[in-house]
Amino acid sequence: MPLIEYTCLDCGNRFEKLQKADAAGQAECSTCGSVNVKRELSTFSSAGSSSSAAGCFSGG
Ligand SMILES: [Zn+2]
Secondary structure (H helix, E strand, C coil): CCEEEEEECCCCCEEEEECCCCCCCCCCCCCCCCCCEEECCCCCCCCCCCCCCCCCCCCC
């Protein structure tokens, strides 16, 4: 289970929440309890990339 990072748009508090990437998007601020939060982009979680970045192996 990945650790989803959120940022509260009300108080600006940043917090993490352990939940499935599929169920990500629903979280409440741990400080003010607001649901007006924004999910931060994780480095290990990338589903449905817009641009292709693969094929960058080091050559010679
Ligand atoms: Zn908050």
